[in-house]
Amino acid sequence: MSLTELTAAELVALQAAGKASAAEVAEAFLAAVRDREPVLHSFLHVDEDDARRQAAAVDAKRASGQPLGPLAGVPVAVKDVLCTKGVRTTCGSRMLERFVPPYDAHAVERLRAADAVLLGKTNLDEFAMGSSTENSAFGPTRNPWDPARTPGGSSGGSAAAVAGGQAPLALGTDTGGSIRQPAALCGVVGLKPTYGRVSRYGLVAFASSLDQVGPFARTVGDAALLLEAVAGHDGRDSTSVAEPVPAYSKTVNEPVKGLRIGVPREFFGEGLDAEVEAAVRQALKEYERLGATLVDVSLPHSPYALAAYYVVAPAEASSNLARFDGMHFGHRTKDKLGLIETVSRSRAEGFGPEVQRRVLIGSYVLSSGYKDAYYLQALKVRRRVKGDFDAAFQSCDVIAGPTTPTPAFVIGEKAADPLAMYLSDVYTVSANLAGLPGLSLPCGFTKSNLPIGLQLLAPPFAEETLLRAARMVEAATDWHARRPPVKIGA
Amino acid sequence: MDLDLADVRAVARLARLDVPEADLPRVRAELAAILGYVEQLRAVDTAGVEPLAHPLPVSNVFRDDQPRPSLPVDEALANAPARTGDYFAVPAVFAD
Numbered sequence: 001m002s003l004t005e006l007t008a009a010e011l012v013a014l015q016a017a018g019k020a021s022a023a024e025v026a027e028a029f030l031a032a033v034r035d036r037e038p039v040l041h042s043f044l045h046v047d048e049d050d051a052r053r054q055a056a057a058v059d060a061k062r063a064s065g066q067p068l069g070p071l072a073g074v075p076v077a078v079k080d081v082l083c084t085k086g087v088r089t090t091c092g093s094r095m096l097e098r099f100v101p102p103y104d105a106h107a108v109e110r111l112r113a114a115d116a117v118l119l120g121k122t123n124l125d126e127f128a129m130g131s132s133t134e135n136s137a138f139g140p141t142r143n144p145w146d147p148a149r150t151p152g153g154s155s156g157g158s159a160a161a162v163a164g165g166q167a168p169l170a171l172g173t174d175t176g177g178s179i180r181q182p183a184a185l186c187g188v189v190g191l192k193p194t195y196g197r198v199s200r201y202g203l204v205a206f207a208s209s210l211d212q213v214g215p216f217a218r219t220v221g222d223a224a225l226l227l228e229a230v231a232g233h234d235g236r237d238s239t240s241v242a243e244p245v246p247a248y249s250k251t252v253n254e255p256v257k258g259l260r261i262g263v264p265r266e267f268f269g270e271g272l273d274a275e276v277e278a279a280v281r282q283a284l285k286e287y288e289r290l291g292a293t294l295v296d297v298s299l300p301h302s303p304y305a306l307a308a309y310y311v312v313a314p315a316e317a318s319s320n321l322a323r324f325d326g327m328h329f330g331h332r333t334k335d336k337l338g339l340i341e342t343v344s345r346s347r348a349e350g351f352g353p354e355v356q357r358r359v360l361i362g363s364y365v366l367s368s369g370y371k372d373a374y375y376l377q378a379l380k381v382r383r384r385v386k387g388d389f390d391a392a393f394q395s396c397d398v399i400a401g402p403t404t405p406t407p408a409f410v411i412g413e414k415a416a417d418p419l420a421m422y423l424s425d426v427y428t429v430s431a432n433l434a435g436l437p438g439l440s441l442p443c444g445f446t447k448s449n450l451p452i453g454l455q456l457l458a459p460p461f462a463e464e465t466l467l468r469a470a471r472m473v474e475a476a477t478d479w480h481a482r483r484p485p486v487k488i489g490a
Numbered sequence: 491m492d493l494d495l496a497d498v499r500a501v502a503r504l505a506r507l508d509v510p511e512a513d514l515p516r517v518r519a520e521l522a523a524i525l526g527y528v529e530q531l532r533a534v535d536t537a538g539v540e541p542l543a544h545p546l547p548v549s550n551v552f553r554d555d556q557p558r559p560s561l562p563v564d565e566a567l568a569n570a571p572a573r574t575g576d577y578f579a580v581p582a583v584f585a586d
Contacts, residue, residue, distance in 0.1 A: 102565040195545045209544045238551040239544075307528040318505060325506070327580050332571035339581045340506065348508035356507060360498075360517065361524055363505040377531050379541030384534060386542060419523055435545025460545075 003028035005483075008074045008168045008222040009249070015062070015073045022062075022073030026055035026117050029075045033120065033166045041141050042151075042161040044080045045088055046120035051075070054117045061115070069115035070249075071229055076111055077167035079158050080121035081128050082213065083202040084108055087118075091204050092126045092136035095330045095350030105202025106237065107171055107213045107230040114229040119167050122157030126352045128178055128206045129317065130154050131424045134415055135354045142411070143186060144484035145450055149408040152182030152424070155216070159186040162216045163484055169226050170216040175207050176309050177403075177428025179214045180440040184403035184453020187442045187482065189223045189470070190216050194460045195435035196241035198227075199234030207316035208239075210309075210432040219480055220441060220471040224248035227463065246464045255472045256465060261287055262297035262396030267427055273406045279444030279452040280402045286473050287400075297392040297399065301384040302430050308385065309429040310422055311365050311378035317355075318362025324350065357418060386434040393459045398469050402427055403440040403453035427455060437463045441470050442479040451479075493522045 003025055006014065014020045030048050037043060058073045078084065081091050083101035085108075090096045104112070111118060125135035133141040133156025141156040143149040144164035151160040155172030159182035162170050172179040174192035183190025191214045198213040205211060215226035228249050233242040263284065268277060284294055326332035326346030333345040351359065365374035392399060404424055414421040431438040436457050443454035454473070458466040474480055498518045502509040509517055563576050572579035 099569055102561055102568065196548075235553045238553075239546060239548065241546065241548070301534065304531060304534055307531050310524060311528050311531070322506070326571055328578055329569035330571070337581065338585075339583055341508075342581045344503075344506045344508040347506060348510075351507070356509075357517075357520055357524070359505050359507060360501055360509075360521060364497075364501045364521065364525070365528075367501065367504060373532070374525075374528065376541050377534075377536060378528070379543055380536035380539040381531050381534050383539050383542035384536065386545065418520055419527055422524075422527075433545070 004032045004165045006168070007219050008071065008217065008225055011074050011168060012070070012072060022055040022058040022117060023052065025073055026051050026075055029119060029167060036164050036166055039142060039147050040144060040160050040164050040166070041139055042122055042157040042164060042166055043077070043120045044090060044092065044123050044138055044157070047087065051117055051119055058115050058117065069113060070225065071111065071114040071116035074116050074169060075119040075167050076116045076226070077119045077122045077158055077161045077170040078108060079124055079155050079170070079172045081124055081173055081204045082108055082171060083204070084118065084121065087121065089121065089204070090138070091128070092124045092138060093350065093352065093355070094137045095324050097331065099329055101202070103202060106199035106234045108202065110230045122155070122161055122170060124157055125154035126355050127204065127321065128154040128173055128175055129354050129358055131177070131181060131421050132409070132414065133157060134411060135352055137352055140411055143408045145187060146408065148410055149450070150185070150411050152185035152408065154178040156182045158216050159183055159188055159190065162186070162188045162218060165483070168218070169222060171213060171230070172216055173203060173211055173213050174432065175210045176313060176432050177425040179216065180403050180428050180438055180453070180455060181425060183216060183440040185408040185451065187451025187484070188216055188218055189220055189439065189441045189480070190214065191223050191227060191439045191463070192431060192437060193227060193231060193463060194437045196239050197231050197437070197461065197463065199237040199240040201234055201236040205320040207313040208320060209316060210313060220467055220474050221249065221252050223439070224252040224467045243461050248464055248467050251464055252467045252471050254468055255290065256397065256468050259287070259292040259398070259469055259472070260295050260396040261292050262295050262392050262399040264297050264299045264302065264392065264399060264401060266299050266302045267401030271405050271423070271426070272402060275446045276402050276404070276406060276452050280454055283443040283454045283473055284400060286476055290472055290476060295396045297396060299388040299392060299430065301381060301388050304381050305385050305430040305433055306422065306426050308378040308381040309425070309433060311374050312382060312433070314358040314362035315366050315375050316362070318359045318366065321355070321359055326350070354418065382433045385430055389430070389434045389436060397458070397465055399457040401455055403455035407446050407450035407452060431457050435460060437466050439466050439470050441474055443473070444479060445482070493518055493525065
């Protein structure tokens with residue numbers, strides 16, 4: 001069996017047993033990256049020699065008998081919005097095309113401390129703004145299940161790398177669904193942790209009250225392993241919470257006894273594709289067969305969540321992206337202009353159309369005369385959305401529904417209509433507004449062989465329940481074992 | 491959504507974003523569509539509801555005030571578009 005077919009947990013065990021070296025594992029995945037990049041374009045940056053040096057260091061550490069971290073010798077791909085010391089971090093933007101961070105993000109530090117091998121930086125919608133990875137300044141990523149289609153976004157490169165067998169694990173970020181939506185469209189597991197579970201230090205900020213870093217993997221167990229490695233308190237992010245990190249990877253195989261699954265009627269309404277609905281309903285039947293109870297719940301404000309999100313997120317983005325002024329780092333126009341004109345021209349040259357739209361929308365909804373009607377009203381609706389979840393979780397342990405309204409869409413299909421693109425996040429944004437953990441896992445395929453995702457949501461810091469519940473249905477089905485048609489040497 | 495070209499020019503100036511005159515009609519139409527969509531928020535009864543800016547019930551997080559090394563000057567300047575000695579070089583802030 002090829003090394004690239006193994007899970008991260010299997011790769012750790014194989015190396016611990018001396019049956020493969022970190023160097024061999026790294027070579028196998030580097031070969032898969034080389035082979036599939038011409039089709040997928042999952043990566044923006046891969047330094048093969050650097051990956052080999054990291055793998056050799058892990059092998060040397062093992063040979064000398066030193067203790068090794070929980071991801072020893074496992075290659076991990078990292079979304080190019082997380083800072084990597086000495087390695088270009090572009091955010092998929094011309095603005096940061098030549099930016100080389102002087103420090104590592106907290107999550108990246110954790111990966112290094114876990115003895116993982118950083119494989120490369122993955123493609124994304126510019127500054128994580130988008131749902132298809134088409135907004136990357138460096139070209140779109142393609143879906144391994146059908147290269148004519150998008151992998152979703154904004155963490156499309158990370159999802160495609162894992163689905164396409166280029167990396168066993170990847171980190172992404174999720175502001176409105178940017179981990180769960182591409183995980184669903186690429187047929188892999190993706191988890192957005194509770195807001196505050198993973199430090200945002202070194203994550204280039206999009207919307208600071210919504211952003212979270214989280215794992216992509218082919219199995220729930222592997223997602224647990226990666227979350228365990230990156231979660232935990234960090235004093236450099238004041239919103240990072242000092243809750244202890246449970247041993248997710250140790251408990252993930254224990255079924256949740258008496259699991260109560262809330263099924264919100266609002267997640268099965270207009271706009272939901274029939275094949276997606278059928279697969280999600282089938283997964284719910286599977287849960288009942290496994291002894292879980294389905295509970296009818298209502299999230300009456302969820303139809304307004306997307307509108308609230310598209311006020312709050314651009315408002316925070318317009319503020320965060322004010323730092324890109326072409327003065328201290330990032331693109332500066334070559335035109336010789338005055339100070340303000342230099343800033344304005346640099347931003348116009350450096351930002352792509354979607355980023356510009358969001359900066360303008362954000363500036364508008366925060367501006368004098370409109371702030372109460374738009375921004376404050378959105379924040380009030382946000383509290384309503386959170387209140388709905390608080391009420392629903394009185395009668396259930398997790399909430400289940402579709403991750404996305406449709407399977408993967410064709411590249412270019414929604415590019416000219418920003419609103420149509422936003423609607424692909426309709427089921428995922430609520431969890432960000434409320435700060436809840438959410439997970440997507442494969443639960444079926446359409447007739448044309450496109451993956452379908454089941455979304456599970458849980459109360460704050462209930463990732464352990466979320467992972468165990470997800471593992472229950474994964475263990476009873478074999479959707480996660482299917483592989484896309486993209487083959488090495490194809 | 492009632493948004494005219496002058497509004498777009500004004501918000502672009504606020505956002506320090508150079509939007510060429512030729513692009514204004516397209517940008518206006520896109521912004522109007524998005525603002526039109528979010529108008530539905532007005533239909534939600536939010537009387538007596540406090541805004542929720544942040545999902546976590548945390549406030550005033552402090553850490554020990556301990557001196558730590560700062561970024562060396564050369565590293566801080568390494569990504570600068572232009573430098574003069576140990577400084578970031580920028581266009582003149584005040585006219586002559």
